[in-house]
Amino acid sequence: MSEKGCIKCGSTKAGTKDVSMTGSGLSKMFDVQDNKFTVVYCENCGYSEFYNKASSKGSDIFDLFFG
Template sequence: MEKKGCIKCGRRETGTKDVAMTGTGLSKMFDIQHNTFTVVFCKNCGYSEFYNKRSSNASNIIDLFFGG
């Protein structure tokens, strides 16, 4: 079975961070950050993907990053 890695560099070392962002309209004007995401990034090259925290299952995020 072939091991998958980062789509940019092929390495398998990842990190994750949770981030919050504003939307548009009034939420942007009042800096209300109601959009939350988990960012998965390659520790080698920095390639990153954002996953919506509300719709992503935490246990599957790394698999999604590697194309699984």
């Protein structure tokens, strides 16, 4: 069984950040940041994946990122 980690560099050190982004249409025109995501990133190389905050849970995100 091989060790799992970042798909780019193999590191097992990861961090998370919550971010908000605008959508399209009126929300973009009025700068309404109604899309919320959790970003999981490799602390070694910076590779990042975005997960919709409404459908993600903390430990599940790490499992998806690092297998």
